[in-house]
Amino acid sequence: MADISTGGAPQTVGSIQSAYMAQVQRRRLYGGLTLLIFIILMVSGFNVADDRNAGGFWEGLHQIGDYPADVLSEAWEKRADLPALIAKYFPALVETINIAAVSTLIGAMGGLFLSLLGTRGLAKWPRLIPLFRRISDIMRAVPEIVIALVLIFVLGGGPVPAMIAIAIHTAGALAKMFSEVSENTDLKAVEGLCSTGATWSQRMLLGVLPQVAPNYVSYTLLRFEINIRASAILGFVGAGGLGYELRNSMAWGPGRFDEAAAIFILLFGTIVFFDQLSSRYRNRLTEGQGPMTTTDLDATKFEAEKLFHRKRLTGFGIPLVLAVYLVYVFFAFDLPGLAGRANMENAVTLASDSWSHKVHVTRDNRSGEITYAVEGERKGRYPEGQRPDWVSGDNAIIIDLGRGHIVRYLPDNRTEIEIPGFPLIRAQAEGRTVTTNLRGDLPDWISASDRRVGITTPEGRITLTGARTEVFNYFPGWELFWFTLDSPYHGHSLGTLLFADRLDPARSNISGAISDWWNNAMWRHRDVAWAIGETILIAFLGTMGAAIIALPLGFLAAKRFSPFMLERAATRRLFDFVRGVDAVIWTVVLARAFGPGPLTGALAILITDTGTFGKIFSEALENVDQKQIEGVVSTGAKPLQRYRFGVIPQIVPVLLAQILYFLESNTRSATIIGAITGGGIGLMLTQAIQTQKDWEEVAYYIVLIIAMVMFMDWFSGWLRGKLIGRKDA
Incomplete structure (x- = not known):
């Protein structure tokens, strides 16, 4: 509470009471204004998302059950085939689990090294701590689908791109979690080992890892659970596994809905199984031990030798099992054939x-x-009458690529190409064919047929077909990023824009330059800014909407507030179901009712996070202090007042912390959802990748995505610090 004394002067009871009531009124005012702003943001955000969606919310609401009904109806008609279909797609499920397991294992090892090298008091090179932390931030910021799409372009489809993409993201995510755990370790063991002359590796292995191993394993199991969903989703973009089969069956439509149902059963059952298994082992690893009695001490001494023997066997057996498993995956994923693909x-x-x-x-x-x-x-395109300064000539166009590489466009569709150390190449286009003087065995950098000739040199590329002849000259940098060629500001320095006379008589240099940059037709900065805002809007609407719905449902799932077992069980199973199906799959289902767009993505996140928030909120409600509730009851408070003043203030820190964490995480999810169903920066990124030629735009979008996610990460941590006194390190 703020200090309400003034200069140490004595205060009367009345003045203290007045000051206190004034402070309460200010807090209520600020709370009311915050609530009003939040409602305005939710309503206006919903309207914007609804307008940008292919189909309206209210128009599609009555159709929301049509697609699930069609799938269930066809699956029921062909229910006799479901066991065979489950067996058919079981190998794809195994591939999905393998992708998740291997990527989690590799990511955990990478996260371990990044965390130890980026933790204060443990780092081998303290000055490089910020570097390793920024590396982990970037790895965590890039969504898996971005890495997977780029790798598919190079490596082709299959499980390997998905494995690498998830492993990179996992390393960054676990590095942050591991680092937070490592910062709370007791350094006395490390100092003791240091006094014996132990190396840094020995200090980490013997002094740090035994303290943090339970939490490390717990976080790794949690990440494995998340990665099963991620590996299934990457199948939608051609990365293999069960997601690839699900995409094909859903895209086919009626006639293969029974296959979609079988895949849903496999995927949902697997996610729920590993979710429960992971949760069980995480609780066993991290739960505290009660005080030890004399009997327990005697039993512990008696079992000590057996325990040490078992640990020795475990220390030898686990690495052996992992080595055998990695060998199996090496051949199952056909890594030896990767170079050929x-x-x-x-x-x-x-x-x-x-x-x-x-x-x-x-x-x-x-x-x-x-x-x-x-x-x-x-x-x-260059304006009429203008051309690059490395092009010259009139009747014969001479293109100087540099270092003796010359291309000449001659009359009658003839072309001459000079390449140092190689005979002069002559070509002529006639109709649909290209005639050249190339004979015999050609070097790898030349491909030639009677329809197309392609020549790739360090200075540029030349392609010749019957329809056109084209020369590509490469230059460093992102050309026309600021202004296009038709802008009067193109080619001028910042000093000229700030201090010179008007370059466009109708506009000032500053306003004109900002307008031309904002409306740049090549780089589409205005569209990109809107796409980023749309991505954040998807994450905001989905996260906040899920929290609003999950809070009252959390009371129904909490034993302390819901005495009816059947009601609790039904609510908890509902939570398991909606969070067991990934948001991307919900997006595909909802798109049948509402069409693609940001509203569909926000609703998908809302459904999935309702299950996750419901579980978290119900667990928080189970742990509230009953004394505070009893104190409110003793004042004669009504039931709603008991919840308002006795329960909600206790769980607000948990609620805010989890909501802000998920807002940050859902910014990445919104990028993935946008790539799948259309909307936000994810859609623009996917379109640029699909052209397979605008890689400078792909790089631009990836940089923006990293910056967006890192900003949301920082903003989430800053807001947590302001609201509940906690801030990320």
């Missing part, structure tokens, strides 16, 4: 295009027209 040309294109741009010099072999455009897009 990988497309290194795609990898080179990805690596070069993500930080550079191409200028296309294109000749239409039918009309003879020659155009110059950045990235070959109409929006990046």
Whole structure:
């Protein structure tokens, strides 16, 4: 409570009471204003999401059960086939579990090293602590689907891209959790080992890990449970496993709904099974031990030798089992054949295009027209009468790529290509065919047929077809990121924009430059900003809506407030069901009723998080202090007042902490949902990846996604610190 004394002067009871009531009124005012702002944000956010959705909420509400009803109806008609279908898709389930298990194992090892290297008091190189923490932040910020989509372009479909993507994200997530645990370790054991001359590795192995192992294992099991969902979802984008089969059966529609039902049964049953198993072992690992009696001490001494023997066997057996399992996965995922499946040309294109741009010099072999455009897009075309300074000539267009690489566009659709150390290449386009002087065995950097010729050199690429001849010249940087070629501000320095005379007589330099940048047709900054806002909106509506619904349901699931066992059991099973189905799957189901868009994504997060919040809130309600409730009851408070003043204030810290944690996490989920069903920055990222040519835009979107998630991470931690006095380290 604030100090209400003034200068140490004595205060009367009346003045103290007045000051106290004034403070209470201010708090009520602030609380009322906060509630009003929250309601305005929810209502306006819902309206915006509804407007941006392909189908309206109220129009599609009556159709929400149509798709599940169709699936259940067809599955019931073909119920005799369900056992066979479950057996058919069981190998895909095994692949999904393997993806989750291996990625969790690899991610846990990576997270362990990152956490120890990024923890104060334990790090081997203290000055590099911020570096390792930022690495883990970035790994945690990038959604798995982003990494998977990029890896699929290079490695092809299958479980390996999913495994790598989930492992990277898991390492970043566990590094943060492990680091928070490691910061609370007792350093006396480490100092004792240091005094004996132990190395850093020995201090960590013998002094730190025995203290934190239970929590580490608990967090790893929790992550494994999460990764099962993630591995199933990545199947939707071609990363193998049960998700890939589910996408195919759902896309096929009626006629294969029985297969979709069988896959749902497998997936839901697996998630619930591992959820319960993980929860059970996590509780056993982290629950405290009661005080030890003399009898317990004697039994412990008697069993000590047996315990040490069992631990020795475990210490040898677990690494052996893991080694055998990794060998099995090595062949099950066909890692030896990965080199043959990988497309290194795609990898080179990805690596070069993500930080550079191409200028296309294109000749239409039918009309003879020659155009110059950045990235070959109409929006990046040079104005009439302008061309790059490395292009010259009139009748014969000479393109100097540098280092002796020359391309000449000659009359009659003829082309000459000079490459140092290689004979002059001559080509001519006639109709649909291309005639060249290339003969015999050609080097790897030339591919030639009578329909198409492709030449790739360190200085650029040349392609020739019957329809057109095109030269690609590469330059570093993201060209036209600020202004397009038709903007009067293109090519001018910041100093010119700030201090020079008006470049556009109709506008000031500052306002004109901001407007042209904001409306840049190449990089679409306005659309990108709206997409990021839409992604945050999906996360906000889904998280807050789930919390609003889960709180009253949490009372029904808590034994202390719901005496009817049947009511509690039904509510808890409802929580298990809605959180057992991932939000992306709910998105696909809801899209049949509401269409794709941000509202559908928000509703999917709402459904899934209602189950998760319901479980968390009911557990918090089970642990409230009864004395505070009894004190409120003694004042003659009515039932609602008992909850308002006796229960809610006790669970508010838990509620706020979990809601803000999930708001941060759901920002990543909203990116994934947007990629699947359309909406937000995830949709723009998927579209850019699918073109397989706009990799500089992909890099731009990934940078923005990382920045967005890291900002939400920081904002969530800052807000927790302000509201409940806790802040992330």
